[in-house]
Amino acid sequence: MMVDVVKALEWHMETDLLVAGAGPGGMTAALVAAIEGLDVIVCEKTTQVGGTGATSAGTLWIPGNTQSREAGFEDSPEDAAKYLDSLIGDDRTSEHRRVYLRDGPEVIDYLEENSEVRFLPCGMHPDYRNNIAGAGRAGRAIIPENFNGRLLGKDFARVRPPIPEFMLMGGMMVGKLDIVSLLGRYRSIANFKHSVSIVLRYLTDRLRFRRGTRLVMGNALVGRLYHSLKQRNTSVLFEAPIGDFIRDDDGAVLGAVLKTSDGEKRIRARKGVVLATGGFAHHPKYREAFMPKPTPPYSMAAAANLGDGLALADSANAAVDADSHQGAGFWTPVSVTKRDDGTEGLFPHLAMDRAKPGLIAVNAAGRRFVNEGVSYHDFVEAMYRSHETSNTMPAWLICETRFIAKYGLGAIHPETRNLSKHIKDGYVTVEESLDVLAVKIGVDPAGLERSIARHNGFALAGVDEDFGKGALELNRFNGDPGNGPNPCLAPIEAAPFAAIAVWPAEIGCSVGISTDPDCRVLDDANKPIIGLYACGNDMGSVMSGAYPGPGTTLGPAVVFGWRAAMHAAGRLATQDGAV
Numbered sequence: 001m002m003v004d005v006v007k008a009l010e011w012h013m014e015t016d017l018l019v020a021g022a023g024p025g026g027m028t029a030a031l032v033a034a035i036e037g038l039d040v041i042v043c044e045k046t047t048q049v050g051g052t053g054a055t056s057a058g059t060l061w062i063p064g065n066t067q068s069r070e071a072g073f074e075d076s077p078e079d080a081a082k083y084l085d086s087l088i089g090d091d092r093t094s095e096h097r098r099v100y101l102r103d104g105p106e107v108i109d110y111l112e113e114n115s116e117v118r119f120l121p122c123g124m125h126p127d128y129r130n131n132i133a134g135a136g137r138a139g140r141a142i143i144p145e146n147f148n149g150r151l152l153g154k155d156f157a158r159v160r161p162p163i164p165e166f167m168l169m170g171g172m173m174v175g176k177l178d179i180v181s182l183l184g185r186y187r188s189i190a191n192f193k194h195s196v197s198i199v200l201r202y203l204t205d206r207l208r209f210r211r212g213t214r215l216v217m218g219n220a221l222v223g224r225l226y227h228s229l230k231q232r233n234t235s236v237l238f239e240a241p242i243g244d245f246i247r248d249d250d251g252a253v254l255g256a257v258l259k260t261s262d263g264e265k266r267i268r269a270r271k272g273v274v275l276a277t278g279g280f281a282h283h284p285k286y287r288e289a290f291m292p293k294p295t296p297p298y299s300m301a302a303a304a305n306l307g308d309g310l311a312l313a314d315s316a317n318a319a320v321d322a323d324s325h326q327g328a329g330f331w332t333p334v335s336v337t338k339r340d341d342g343t344e345g346l347f348p349h350l351a352m353d354r355a356k357p358g359l360i361a362v363n364a365a366g367r368r369f370v371n372e373g374v375s376y377h378d379f380v381e382a383m384y385r386s387h388e389t390s391n392t393m394p395a396w397l398i399c400e401t402r403f404i405a406k407y408g409l410g411a412i413h414p415e416t417r418n419l420s421k422h423i424k425d426g427y428v429t430v431e432e433s434l435d436v437l438a439v440k441i442g443v444d445p446a447g448l449e450r451s452i453a454r455h456n457g458f459a460l461a462g463v464d465e466d467f468g469k470g471a472l473e474l475n476r477f478n479g480d481p482g483n484g485p486n487p488c489l490a491p492i493e494a495a496p497f498a499a500i501a502v503w504p505a506e507i508g509c510s511v512g513i514s515t516d517p518d519c520r521v522l523d524d525a526n527k528p529i530i531g532l533y534a535c536g537n538d539m540g541s542v543m544s545g546a547y548p549g550p551g552t553t554l555g556p557a558v559v560f561g562w563r564a565a566m567h568a569a570g571r572l573a574t575q576d577g578a579v
Contacts, residue, residue: 009246011255011268015041015235017568018256018269019276020242020309023051023302024218024554025536026276027225028111028561034232035114036569038271042234043258045241045304049226050160051278052302052508052537053554056218057350059122060558061551062104063140068121073139077101083127083134088546092321096542099517100559107562108142115228117221118145126473127549128375137473141550144221146175149213150205151227158238159223160302161211165337165347165411171211172202173219183414221554240265241308245273245316245532251523253316253531271568272531275521276561279509279537280307290328290511292384294393298334298346298505301537309538310513316529318521319514321540329506330547331380333395335410336503338425347411349397349502350376355469355478356407357490359399360455361502364391366438366447368455371467372397373475373488377547380504394501396441398448401430401496407480410500419498432495441499452492459489508553512540518572519564533564 016038019030026042027049033040048054063080084097111117122141129135149156167173174182178198185195202212215223229236243259246266255268280286281301288295310320322328333354337345353359355373363369369386370379386392399409401419408414412422422428431437434452438445458464462485469475470488479487513521513534520528536557543552566572 009266012265013041014268014270015039016269016271017041017274017565018043018267018272019274020256020312021045021051021276021278021536021538022049022226022236023276023278023536023557024053024221024225025557025561026274027222027229028558029274029276029533029535029565030234031115031117031225031228031232032110032562032565033569034229034234036565036571038565038569040234041267042229042236043240043242044236044238045277045308047238048158048160049236050219050222052281052300052305053218053557054160054222055162055166055300055302056507056554057550058144058216058218058221059551059554060108060119060142061140061549061555062108062142062559063101063136065105065119065121065140065142066109067119067142068123068139071121071123073121073123075136075139079134079136080140081134083132083136084548086132086134087129087548088544091544093540093542093544096517099563100542100556103563104555104559107559110562111558115224116231117224117228119143120145122550124477125550126477128378128474128547130473136549143217144224147215147220147223147227149209149215149223152223152230155226155230156209156213159215159219159226162217162219163345164339165345167211169199169202171206172198173212173214173216174198175216178216218554242273242312245312247316251317251529253529269531272533274519274564274568275309275313275513275532275534275538276536277309277538278302278305279512280310281305281506281509283307283310286310290322291506292327294387296329296504296506298336298503300332300334300346300348300505300507301509305537309534313513313521313532313534313538316521316532317523318529318532319524319526320511321514322511326545327381327384328509328511328545330377330508330510330553331504332376332507333379333383333502334505335427335500337411337427346505348376348505348507349410351478353407353409354379354397355475355488356403357459357480357483357486357488358403358492359397360451360492361395361397362443362448362451363387363395364443366444366449366451368451368466369395371464371469371472371475373469373472373478375474375547383504394503396443397500397502398452398492399498400492400494401498402494404498409498427500429499430496432497434497437497437499441501456491456493459486459491462486462489464489509537510541510543510545512538515539517563518567519560520567533568535560535564
């Protein structure tokens with residue numbers, strides 16, 4: 001049957017593996033397939049590579065990785081397995097997680113040995129729930145090594161830039177260590193030299209490029225993957241989304257129809273098609289179907305992530321892995337910014353402000369509802385629980401303006417003392433009185449007064465009796481070690497006072513296409529659809545909606561991108577034991 005169909009069609013192009021989507025998951029799958037000797041075509045819907053991964057922090061959660069171990073940070077994959085079992089439990093993706101923990105370190109070493117993709121250990125970077133057995137304090141998080149975008153030449157423009165809120169001076173990327181040096185530029189010669197060097201590099205870049213070429217975080221990962229693909233002459237077709245699959249009478253995927261500026265192109269994929277289109281983040285119907293109520297009004301995902309992969313998989317009778325997932329997304333609180341061009345932007349409140357001493361989060365009743373220093377994912381889950389009884393959409397971060405000058409707040413950088421622009425834009429509300437501030441933002445004044453008075457008592461004692469801010473390792477890691485007796489607690493008492501609204505938004509989808517551990521897409525009968533794979537945010541997350549630590553989305557995207565390619569290349573054993 002397959003032979004008859006193939007003979008009857010006129011193929012415009014043929015390849016071994018067709019990869020839909022040039023984000024980290026898709027590019028990993030394409031790169032590994034090319035390393036293993038397959039012909040590969042990547043078809044990307046937009047004009048740039050990177051997807052949501054390009055705007056991320058670029059961290060991967062890989063327990064037991066070689067890079068951390070060689071740097072002296074010991075970790076136990078067995079403890080990581082206990083941690084995930086305690087956090088998630090036994091569900092349909094338990095085998096996926098076992099494979100992920102087993103293969104993760106090998107995948108990272110494979111990429112370093114066979115490509116320009118390089119990683120560095122984060123060292124101390126606690127898992128997000130250290131009150132659960134098996135949680136780690138260090139050694140599980142890795143980040144991509146900085147990348148020189150100049151190596152891409154004119155194709156540097158093909159790398160999707162970070163969000164403007166993450167760049168300085170209109171186009172300079174900075175990582176966490178850069179921020180430390182820049183803020184302390186006059187405190188040491190080393191800090192000053194580093195600060196001068198990155199600024200001079202940026203100014204030089206702007207003579208030739210629209211932004212800085214010193215790539216860090218997610219941009220560095222994307223740049224390294226793209227550079228490695230280019231070195232292997234892997235074809236990347238831009239503005240060429242898949243419109244439909246070509247299948248035989250038994251449902252096996254033989255290839256796909258691409259929609260290009262030159263019309264439709266039929267591509268034969270001898271080894272299969274990999275769906276890595278980024279998930280359904282901006283598809284209204286899927287958001288309404290899978291996400292919690294009220295449906296989050298904002299998303300940090302790339303705007304082109306419209307559920308193309310999910311829709312294509314559905315057309316091939318694939319199953320959606322939704323039953324075991326909590327909330328369908330991986331969350332962060334975001335504040336809404338106004339950019340210089342008048343458009344709105346989003347700033348994710350990941351780690352730089354919420355855990356610092358002298359800040360609380362309240363709902364419309366003026367009540368605290370969460371340990372403000374928990375992970376961004378856990379913070380939003382607490383918002384939804386609070387919203388069941390009191391309006392928490394948005395929640396409000398409350399602090400003194402001197403807090404902002406010291407630590408920053410959202411998109412407002414540390415050392416900012418003149419807040420007039422941010423006040424005018426409506427980004428932050430500042431008042432001399434807490435009562436007036438509460439009325440201005442629509443929060444109950446009496447409730448806010450009680451919450452701050454109670455919080456101030458906790459700050460003096462050093463113990464948050466209500467929510468335990470400062471008790472978790474993660475809290476202290478992101479707090480201020482110079483503040484005592486608790487690095488995460490300080491009174492809120494000196495006017496002027498400030499408030500900023502935060503809303504729930506996802507940084508990636510958890511619900512996605514159902515697959516086996518080899519990334520083969522499964523149908524409603526739990527049988528693999530021959531010739532069809534999924535990875536990245538198109539694939540139902542192996543974490544089932546839980547968020548164990550930094551890099552919960554990128555780690556699986558890279559590991560299962562590797563597994564999809566290795567299976568297509570015949571390098572993995574399938575579930576029935578065949579090779």
